[in-house]
Amino acid sequence: MSNSATATQGVTGQPRASERAVDIRDAHYVYPTGNVVALGGVDLRVEHGEILGIIGQNGSGKTTLTKLFNGLLKPTSGKILINGIDTSTQTVQQMAAHVGYVFQNPNHQLFARSIEEELKFGPRNIGVPEDELDERVAQAVEFFGLKDYIAEHPYRVSFPIRKLVGIASIVTMRPSILIFDEPSTGQDHNTTHIINGLMRRLRDEGTTVICVSHDMPLLADVVKRVIVMKDTRIIADASPREVFADKALMARTNLQAPQITEIALNTVVPRGGHVALTPEELAADISTRIRGTAVTPSSTAR
Amino acid sequence: MSDPIIRFDDVTFTYAATDEPALHSISLDIQAGEYVAILGLNGAGKTTLGLCVNGVIPTMLGGNLEGKVTVAGLDVSEYPVREMAKIVGMVFDNPEFQMSQMSVAEEVALGLENAGVPYEDMKRIIPETLELVGLAGFEERSPLGLSGGQQQRLAIAAVLAMQPQVLIMDEPTSNLDPIGKQEVFDMAAKLNRERGMTVIVIEHEVEVMARYADRVIVLDSGRVVMNGTPQEIFSQVDALGELKLRVPEAARLAQLLAKQELWSGPVPIRTESAVEAVNELLGAHNV
Amino acid sequence: MSMQMALPIAMIPGNSVIHRINPLAKIVWVVGYIALAFSTQNVFLLYGMALFAFLLAPIAGVTKPLLKGALILVPVASSLLAIQIIAPAVEKPWTHVADIGVLQLYGDGLYYGFVLLGRVVSCLLMALIMVMTTHPSDLFTSLSKLKIPYAFNFMLAMTLQLIPVFQREVGIIMSAQKSRGMKGRGFAAVLPSFVPVFVGAIERVQQLSISLESRGFGSNGFKTSYRQVKVRPSDWVIGIIGALLLATLVTVSIMRGLWSVSSLVVFPHIFVFWLFIVAAGTFAAIILATLIYAFKK
Numbered sequence: 001m002s003n004s005a006t007a008t009q010g011v012t013g014q015p016r017a018s019e020r021a022v023d024i025r026d027a028h029y030v031y032p033t034g035n036v037v038a039l040g041g042v043d044l045r046v047e048h049g050e051i052l053g054i055i056g057q058n059g060s061g062k063t064t065l066t067k068l069f070n071g072l073l074k075p076t077s078g079k080i081l082i083n084g085i086d087t088s089t090q091t092v093q094q095m096a097a098h099v100g101y102v103f104q105n106p107n108h109q110l111f112a113r114s115i116e117e118e119l120k121f122g123p124r125n126i127g128v129p130e131d132e133l134d135e136r137v138a139q140a141v142e143f144f145g146l147k148d149y150i151a152e153h154p155y156r157v158s159f160p161i162r163k164l165v166g167i168a169s170i171v172t173m174r175p176s177i178l179i180f181d182e183p184s185t186g187q188d189h190n191t192t193h194i195i196n197g198l199m200r201r202l203r204d205e206g207t208t209v210i211c212v213s214h215d216m217p218l219l220a221d222v223v224k225r226v227i228v229m230k231d232t233r234i235i236a237d238a239s240p241r242e243v244f245a246d247k248a249l250m251a252r253t254n255l256q257a258p259q260i261t262e263i264a265l266n267t268v269v270p271r272g273g274h275v276a277l278t279p280e281e282l283a284a285d286i287s288t289r290i291r292g293t294a295v296t297p298s299s300t301a302r
Numbered sequence: 303m304s305d306p307i308i309r310f311d312d313v314t315f316t317y318a319a320t321d322e323p324a325l326h327s328i329s330l331d332i333q334a335g336e337y338v339a340i341l342g343l344n345g346a347g348k349t350t351l352g353l354c355v356n357g358v359i360p361t362m363l364g365g366n367l368e369g370k371v372t373v374a375g376l377d378v379s380e381y382p383v384r385e386m387a388k389i390v391g392m393v394f395d396n397p398e399f400q401m402s403q404m405s406v407a408e409e410v411a412l413g414l415e416n417a418g419v420p421y422e423d424m425k426r427i428i429p430e431t432l433e434l435v436g437l438a439g440f441e442e443r444s445p446l447g448l449s450g451g452q453q454q455r456l457a458i459a460a461v462l463a464m465q466p467q468v469l470i471m472d473e474p475t476s477n478l479d480p481i482g483k484q485e486v487f488d489m490a491a492k493l494n495r496e497r498g499m500t501v502i503v504i505e506h507e508v509e510v511m512a513r514y515a516d517r518v519i520v521l522d523s524g525r526v527v528m529n530g531t532p533q534e535i536f537s538q539v540d541a542l543g544e545l546k547l548r549v550p551e552a553a554r555l556a557q558l559l560a561k562q563e564l565w566s567g568p569v570p571i572r573t574e575s576a577v578e579a580v581n582e583l584l585g586a587h588n589v
Numbered sequence: 590m591s592m593q594m595a596l597p598i599a600m601i602p603g604n605s606v607i608h609r610i611n612p613l614a615k616i617v618w619v620v621g622y623i624a625l626a627f628s629t630q631n632v633f634l635l636y637g638m639a640l641f642a643f644l645l646a647p648i649a650g651v652t653k654p655l656l657k658g659a660l661i662l663v664p665v666a667s668s669l670l671a672i673q674i675i676a677p678a679v680e681k682p683w684t685h686v687a688d689i690g691v692l693q694l695y696g697d698g699l700y701y702g703f704v705l706l707g708r709v710v711s712c713l714l715m716a717l718i719m720v721m722t723t724h725p726s727d728l729f730t731s732l733s734k735l736k737i738p739y740a741f742n743f744m745l746a747m748t749l750q751l752i753p754v755f756q757r758e759v760g761i762i763m764s765a766q767k768s769r770g771m772k773g774r775g776f777a778a779v780l781p782s783f784v785p786v787f788v789g790a791i792e793r794v795q796q797l798s799i800s801l802e803s804r805g806f807g808s809n810g811f812k813t814s815y816r817q818v819k820v821r822p823s824d825w826v827i828g829i830i831g832a833l834l835l836a837t838l839v840t841v842s843i844m845r846g847l848w849s850v851s852s853l854v855v856f857p858h859i860f861v862f863w864l865f866i867v868a869a870g871t872f873a874a875i876i877l878a879t880l881i882y883a884f885k886k
Contacts (some may be wrong), residue, residue: 057479058449058450058479059449067764072764072767072768092764092767092768093767093770093771093772096767096768096769096770097770099768100768101765101768103761103764103765103768107788107789107792108758108761108785108789109762109765109766109769110784110785111766111781111782111783111784111785122769125769125770125772155788158344159344160344169769170768170769173769173770185477186395187344187506188343188344188506188546188547189343189506189547189548190343193546214479214480214483217551254480254481254484255480256480259509259551259573259576260551260555262573262577263551263555263573263576263577263580266577266581267577267580267581267584268580271584271589278551279555280558282555283558283562286564286580286583287562287564289584289587289589290564290583290584290587290589358799358803362799382807383799383802383803383807384802384805384807384808386803387804387805391803392803394796394799394800396796399792399793399796399797399800400797402743402746402747402797402800402801403726403746404724404725404746405724407815408726408815411815412801412804412806413804413805415812415814415815416804416805416806416808417805417808418812418813419813420813421814421815424815428815446753446754457800460804461803461804464804464805
């Protein structure tokens with residue numbers, strides 16, 4: 001991984017400060033085949049540099065919603081403004097310069113002869129000049145630790161590496177908004193941990209990060225805001241702390257808070273303590289209660 | 303203790319066209335009726351281990367197998383996979399890749415048809431099996447029209463119909479949503495408890511395994527590096543951390559508190575035991 | 590999002606008289622239709638067959654999907670008739686009936702055009718009726734009774750199964766590539782997606798073959814069948830009537846030298862003219878609409 005100084009210079013895109021990253025107004029989407037309602041009126045505003053998660057069961061409308069962001073789907077009614085641009089006037093290709101979409105399965109995404117070509121494909125499509133391509137690739141290789149694989153065929157590297165290549169191939173386009181669809185599916189803890197770090201760093205550099213996931217510990221660890229979807233609508237929009245602490249909400253959506261949050265809810269919270277999202281937070285809280293001083297988290301590795 | 307239902311006797315397996323063994327001198331006994339969780343990073347050899355039990359290795363997938371795998375007293379390398387299917391059922395992470403029929407009933411029937419089970423018996427076995435996995439009444443539906451959780455339960459029903467003694471599930475819920483996950487794990491627990499079925503699950507979600515498993519086996523680069531009860535394994539927070547594996551958050555909490563000399567009792571691995579222990583701790587300090 | 594993509598041609602569940610007919614009896618009719626259609630040039634017979642097949646639709650309750658499935662005939666019919674009018678597939682001399690700009694219209698090929706169309710329409714309608722009223726599994730079970738090998742049947746069934754799955758996969762892959770700013774249309778744009786589709790297919794086949802083998806698929810021993818397709822007396826009657834009737838008509842037709850009745854059918858010039866306008870216009874409109882759609886995408 002590179003130091004963050006080089007990364008800040010622009011592994012990621014340039015948002016237009018004056019506009020919201022995402023501004024969705026009363027969006028409806030009905031699948032043309034069979035008149036299936038997939039979104040029944042969604043309002044959502046996301047500022048630049050936010051990092052948020054979208055949760056809900058399959059069929060709740062999560063994927064449909066994210067596909068509206070980059071114009072893969074156009075709303076049946078309502079308006080989608082991305083960086084101030086109305087997606088209904090744009091092609092997916094035009095939106096690609098603003099919104100990056102990391103698909104769940106990297107196998108759906110990769111097809112070039114080498115990882116280097118894979119990383120160049122996206123930026124080349126959106127008109128990045130050839131001499132700048134090399135620089136972007138070099139930065140991404142550094143950022144994702146892909147140095148040893150650059151000449152390999154994308155299908156010859158291990159699945160976790162392929163996942164990173166899938167993400168890197170989007171990051172080289174430097175979109176100001178980056179969507180992750182189930183980034184931890186099929187990955188072990190080690191890779192998930194790496195992806196968590198990547199999402200956090202991208203956010204630190206100003207990218208708006210949107211993560212659709214069933215992985216509650218991952219979200220608890222990374223995002224600052226959670227959108228809960230059920231039956232084609234947004235039914236909650238709050239911090240992960242508030243969402244995971246809302247027992248009725250979790251029950252209604254059949255979702256389960258991270259184990260540590262459940263422990264906190266049944267121990268320190270009734271005594272006036274905090275809703276913890278990580279073991280470190282809860283340990284600190286317990287320690288303060290007993291000794292009056294906080295535990296210094298000795299390591300962040302879990 | 304009676305003879306184990308599964309025995310690995312110094313098994314080393316190398317896939318064709320590779321040099322590095324996928325499994326390194328594995329010796330392992332699994333008793334009938336156990337619920338075993340197998341943990342490890344991607345590429346640690348978990349799936350390979352499973353395929354050795356149902357005989358896909360070495361009969362279908364080529365390579366060099368040393369040592370001996372015995373299942374229910376049979377040397378696996380001497381029986382074709384379809385014979386082993388009557389003893390071991392295996393399901394994989396992507397349920398859709400295991401569907402081949404036009405209707406749910408026929409999906410379950412496939413194995414029975416191939417085994418020459420008479421129609422009259424199938425008429426009894428199929429609804430029974432679907433009932434067992436909670437898919438009664440779905441007989442005529444198309445497998446591809448089911449939800450992910452339903453599809454995975456159907457994949458399980460399709461192997462259960464052959465009435466195996468062992469069920470191996472390879473990351474059975476990685477493609478499912480939380481409801482689907484719950485459905486599959488509840489069902490596997492029921493099969494294990496009520497029918498005494500031996501269940502082996504390859505899984506990343508340690509909190510879930512802490513709740514269900516009787517035993518946890520940890521693989522690293524093709525070797526068994528840990529083997530014990532969930533309590534024994536998940537208490538070793540630092541050792542698992544070095545293997546880049548997660549531990550239940552409850553165990554991690556206990557470890558953090560132990561470093562502050564606030565915790566001395568056993569390491570909790572389930573939510574309920576952690577809640578109880580933390581409340582006791584807070585109570586003892588009058589907070 | 591688990592969107593079930595419906596095949597345009599698939600079984601419409603139901604319990605009508607037609608649904609309950611044994612698949613083999615239906616196969617007799619479809620095969621008979623094909624044999625008869627290609628051994629006659631009698632338009633009355635051909636369109637009579639089409640009408641008969643069409644009348645079965647309301648009985649089976651599949652009128653709407655049948656019409657939907659038959660939509661494919663519109664471009665076929667319009668192009669076929671329009672071409673026959675400007676370039677008859679019969680020997681010269683042709684009778685010139687009208688001019689549109691540089692185009693010269695003739696009526697000579699029209700009879701033959703209607704024969705070709707009649708063959709396609711009658712066979713397609715009957716085949717659709719069969720497909721829409723027969724559970725594929727029953728069809729395959731019946732075929733295996735005809736000693737068609739199990740593996741062949743299985744492959745056929747699997748292929749049918751996998752079409753919607755692959756359609757969906759291709760959709761996801763194309764979306765993934767569009768999301769990366771992929772430009773270009775048509776074949777050039779689809780080409781790169783073959784790599785992931787191919788890789789995905791190999792993975793799928795590998796897992797499926799392990800899964801099938803684990804369920805005894807490869808065994809050569811005695812196999813049983815869960816699907817029990819009953820053959821009732823009425824099925825025998827329907828099958829035998831179909832076979833006799835259609836065989837008789839085939840024989841009559843061949844004995845009469847394909848039974849062409851072109852001399853009985855006269856197309857007035859004005860009819861040829863307007864038919865051309867309608868057919869060519871429809872075809873042009875379809876082409877135009879397709880282009881606009883492709884361009885907008």
